[in-house]
Amino acid sequence: MEKKDIIQSFKDSLFTGLIALALFGPIVGLRTASKGEGLYITPQWGIVFLLVGLCILGRFLINLNSARKNEITFFSKFTSKFSAITEDKAKHFAITAILFAVVFPFLPFTDRYFMDVAIMILTYIMLGWGLNIVVGLAGLLDLGYVAFYAVGAYSYALIATTFGWSFWICLPLAGLFAAFFGILLGFPVLRLRGDYLAIVTLGFGEIIRIILINWYEVTNGPDGITGIPRPSFFGLPFKRSPDEGETSFHLFFNLEYSTMHRIIFLYYLILVLALITNYFTLKIRKLPVGRAWEALREDEIACKSLGVNPTNTKLTAFAIGAMFGGFAGSFFATRQAFISPESFTFIESAIIVAIVVLGGMGSQTGVVLASIFLIGITEMFRDLEQYRMIAFGGAMVLIMVFKPKGILANRKPTILMHGDKK
Amino acid sequence: MEYFIQQLVNGITLGSIYGLIAIGYTMVYGIIGMINFAHGDIFMIGAFVALISFIIFGLTGVALPIILLLVLLIAMLFTACYGWTVEKLAYKPLRGSFRLAPLISALGMSIVLQNYVQVAQGARVKPMQPMISGGLEFFKNSDFIVTVSYLQIFIVILTIILMGIFTYLITKTDLGRAQRACEQDRTMTALLGINVDRTISITFIIGSSLASVAGMMFVLYYGVIDFYIGFLAGIKAFTAAVLGGIGSLPGAMLGGLLIGLIETFWAGYVSLEYKDVAAFSVLIVVLIFFPTGFLGKPDIEKV
Numbered sequence: 001m002e003k004k005d006i007i008q009s010f011k012d013s014l015f016t017g018l019i020a021l022a023l024f025g026p027i028v029g030l031r032t033a034s035k036g037e038g039l040y041i042t043p044q045w046g047i048v049f050l051l052v053g054l055c056i057l058g059r060f061l062i063n064l065n066s067a068r069k070n071e072i073t074f075f076s077k078f079t080s081k082f083s084a085i086t087e088d089k090a091k092h093f094a095i096t097a098i099l100f101a102v103v104f105p106f107l108p109f110t111d112r113y114f115m116d117v118a119i120m121i122l123t124y125i126m127l128g129w130g131l132n133i134v135v136g137l138a139g140l141l142d143l144g145y146v147a148f149y150a151v152g153a154y155s156y157a158l159i160a161t162t163f164g165w166s167f168w169i170c171l172p173l174a175g176l177f178a179a180f181f182g183i184l185l186g187f188p189v190l191r192l193r194g195d196y197l198a199i200v201t202l203g204f205g206e207i208i209r210i211i212l213i214n215w216y217e218v219t220n221g222p223d224g225i226t227g228i229p230r231p232s233f234f235g236l237p238f239k240r241s242p243d244e245g246e247t248s249f250h251l252f253f254n255l256e257y258s259t260m261h262r263i264i265f266l267y268y269l270i271l272v273l274a275l276i277t278n279y280f281t282l283k284i285r286k287l288p289v290g291r292a293w294e295a296l297r298e299d300e301i302a303c304k305s306l307g308v309n310p311t312n313t314k315l316t317a318f319a320i321g322a323m324f325g326g327f328a329g330s331f332f333a334t335r336q337a338f339i340s341p342e343s344f345t346f347i348e349s350a351i352i353v354a355i356v357v358l359g360g361m362g363s364q365t366g367v368v369l370a371s372i373f374l375i376g377i378t379e380m381f382r383d384l385e386q387y388r389m390i391a392f393g394g395a396m397v398l399i400m401v402f403k404p405k406g407i408l409a410n411r412k413p414t415i416l417m418h419g420d421k422k
Numbered sequence: 423m424e425y426f427i428q429q430l431v432n433g434i435t436l437g438s439i440y441g442l443i444a445i446g447y448t449m450v451y452g453i454i455g456m457i458n459f460a461h462g463d464i465f466m467i468g469a470f471v472a473l474i475s476f477i478i479f480g481l482t483g484v485a486l487p488i489i490l491l492l493v494l495l496i497a498m499l500f501t502a503c504y505g506w507t508v509e510k511l512a513y514k515p516l517r518g519s520f521r522l523a524p525l526i527s528a529l530g531m532s533i534v535l536q537n538y539v540q541v542a543q544g545a546r547v548k549p550m551q552p553m554i555s556g557g558l559e560f561f562k563n564s565d566f567i568v569t570v571s572y573l574q575i576f577i578v579i580l581t582i583i584l585m586g587i588f589t590y591l592i593t594k595t596d597l598g599r600a601q602r603a604c605e606q607d608r609t610m611t612a613l614l615g616i617n618v619d620r621t622i623s624i625t626f627i628i629g630s631s632l633a634s635v636a637g638m639m640f641v642l643y644y645g646v647i648d649f650y651i652g653f654l655a656g657i658k659a660f661t662a663a664v665l666g667g668i669g670s671l672p673g674a675m676l677g678g679l680l681i682g683l684i685e686t687f688w689a690g691y692v693s694l695e696y697k698d699v700a701a702f703s704v705l706i707v708v709l710i711f712f713p714t715g716f717l718g719k720p721d722i723e724k725v
Contacts, residue, residue: 022503027467028542030474039477039548141522143529188710195457195525196709199660203702206657210702214695346653350533357526389537396530401515404523 009063128367130324136362138317139297144205152329167231178326224340433686441678443659446629459528462656468634505630667715
C-alpha cells in the first residue's frame with residue numbers, strides 16, 4: 001500500500017465521519033423529551049461522538065485492508081459450504097432435530113420459561129413454513145401474511161366462544177376460513193407484478209386489522225376476545241377440578257396435577273401442526289402443482305407459453321399458505337386464550353417475511369434456523385428489546401446485500417428433467 | 423355547501439403534503455424501478471429534524487419567517503443525508519439482483535429507521551406548540567363558518583413554489599436531462615458519459631429533501647408526531663404516486679391531491695374510523711384495475 005492510498009482512504013474516512021455526524025447529530029444528539037406542556041432537548045453528544053468515531057474507524061479499516069471483496073467471498077463461501085453440508089445431510093439433520101424436539105420437554109433443564117419460548121419459536125416456524133409456500137416456492141412476496149393468521153385466530157375464537165365447539169372442529173374451520181380469505185384476496189390481485197402484489201397484500205393486512213379494531217359488535221374492538229376455550233386432550237380437559245361428570249387429564253392418567261401438562265400438550269400440538277405443514281410442503285413440491293409454482297417463480301412468461309395458468313397456480317399457493325396461517329392463528333388463540341388486534345400488526349408480517357428471507361427463500365431448514373436465531377436469541381437478550389428490531393431490519397438489508405438468496409440458498413427446482421448435473 | 427368547501431380546503435392541504443412525498447416514490451421508481459419502501463420513514467425523519475430545529479430556534483426568539491426558512495433548509499439538508507446514505511448502503515449494491523431483493527432490503531431499512539428513531543428519540547408522541555395561528559374566515563353569516571388558516575395557505579403556497587423549482591430543475595437543467603435519460607436507458611446514458619450512479623444519488627437527495635419539507639408541514643399542521651407516522655403517510659403517498667401514474671412527476675402531485683381529497687371527504691362524510699381503509703382500498707382498486715394511473719405509460723414486460 002502506497003502513501004497516496006493511505007491519505008486517500010484517510011480523506012474518505014473523514015468524509016464518512018462528516019456524513020455520520022449529519023446523520024446522528026440531530027436525531028441521536030438532540031433527544032426531545034416532554035416537560036409539562038412543551039418539549040425540551042437533552043443533548044447526548046457523547047453517544048454521537050462514539051458513533052461517529054466508530055464509523056470513521058470502520059471505514060478506515062475497510063479501506064486500509066481493501067478487504068471488503070475478500071470478506072464478501074469469505075462470507076459467501078462459508079454460507080455456501082454450510083448450505084451444502086445441510087443439504088447433503090438434510091435427512092440426518094431433520095431426524096436429529098425432530099428427535100430433539102420430541103424429547104425436549106423432558107430434558108432436565110427444561111422449565112416453564114424454556115417451554116414458552118419453544119412454543120413461540122415453533123409457532124414462528126409454522127408461520128415461516130406456511131409463508132414459504134407463497135414466498136419461497138411460488139415467489140410471491142406477501143407482506144400481509146399476518147392477515148390470515150388474524151383470520152384464523154378470530155374465526156377460531158368466535159366459533160369456539162359462540163358455539164362452544166371443541167378445538168378439533170374449530171381448527172379445520174379456521175383454516176378453511178383463512179384459505180377462503182386467501183382466495184378472496186388472491187383472485188383479483190395475483191395478476192399483479194411482484195412488487196405491486198407485495199404492496200397490495202400489505203394494504204389488505206392493514207384493512208383486516210382496522211376492521212378488527214372498529215367492528216365492535218363482532219370482534220369487541222381493541223379490547224379483543226377473552227375466555228377462548230383451551231384445547232382438551234381427546235376430550236379430557238386440563239383442569240385441577242373438573243366439572244360434574246367430566247374426567248380431567250391428570251385424574252384419567254392418575255398423575256399429580258400440574259400446569260405443565262397443558263403446556264407440554266400445547267408444545268406437542270404445535271410441533272405436530274408444524275411438522276404437518278413441513279411434510280405437506282415437501283410432498284406437494286414434487287406434485288405437478290408444486291413444480292408449476294417453482295417454474296412460475298423462475299420464469300412466468302415461459303410458463304404461460306407452456307400452458308400453465310399463472311393465476312390459478314398462484315391462487316392455490318396463496319390459499320394453501322393462508323390455510324396454514326389460519327391453523328397457526330387458531331393455535332395462537334387457544335394458547336393465549338385472549339386475542340386482540342394488537343397481535344396482528346404489520347411488524348408481525350415483517351418478522352415472518354424476515355424469517356423466510358433470512359433462512360433462504362424456499363429452504364425448509366433455513367426457516368427453522370432463522371426462527372431459532374431471530375426469536376430465540378432475541379428472547380435470551382430481553383434487556384436489549386429496543387435494539388432487537390434494528391438488528392432485524394439490519395439483518396434483512398445485510399442478507400440482501402451480501403447473500404440475496406438467503407443463508408441457506410435453495411432455489412434449485414425440486415425435480416430436474418435429466419437429474420442433477422454436477 | 424360550506425362544509426363541503428371546508429373539506430375541500432383541508433383536502434388540498436393534506437394533498438400537498440402527500441404529493442411532496444409521492445414525488446420521491448415516483449422519481450425513484452422511474453429511475454431504478456423499485457418501490458422505495460423506506461421513503462415514508464425518510465419523511466418521518468424529516469419531521470423529527472424539523473421538530474428539533476423548531477424547538478431550538480423557538481428558544482432564540484428570531485422572527486417567524488426566518489425560523490421557517492432556516493428550519494426548511496436544515497430539514498432538507500439533514501434528511502437528504504439520510505436519503506443518500508440509505509441509497510448507498512441498501513440499494514446500490516443490489517442493482518442487477520433479482521427483482522424483489524431491493525424491496526426486501528427497503529423493508530429492512532424501513533424497520534431500521536423506525537426503530538432507530540424510537541430508540542434515539544423515545545417512543546412517546548411529540549407534541550409541538552402551534553407556530554402559525556389564525557386564519558381567514560368565510561361565510562360568516564351562515565351557520566357553518568369556513569376557516570382557511572394561514573398555515574394552510576403557507577403549506578399550499580410553499581408546495582407550489584417547490585413544484586415550480588422542481589419542474590424547472592427537471593425540464594430545463596443538465597441535471598434534469600441526465601435524469602430523464604437515465605429513466606429511459608441506463609446503459610446508453612452511461613455510454614454517453616453521464617455518471618449514472620451520481621444521477622441516481624441526486625434523485626434520492628431531491629426526493630428526500632421534498633419528503634423532509636412534507637415532514638415539516640406535517641409537524642406544523644398536526645402539531646404531534648411519533649416514530650410511526652412514516653408508515654401510513656408512506657403508503658398513502660405511494661398510492662398517490664400509483665394513482666397519478668408511477669414514474670410521472672405531475673402525476674405524483676395530482677395523485678397526492680386526489681388522495682388528500684378522498685381521505686378528507688371520506689373522513690368527513692362516511693366514517694372517521696375507517697379513513698385509513700379508504701386509502702388502502704383506493705390503493706388496491708387502483709393497482710388492480712388501473713395500474714398505469716392517470717398520467718403513466720403502460721408497462722410492457724419484455725422477455
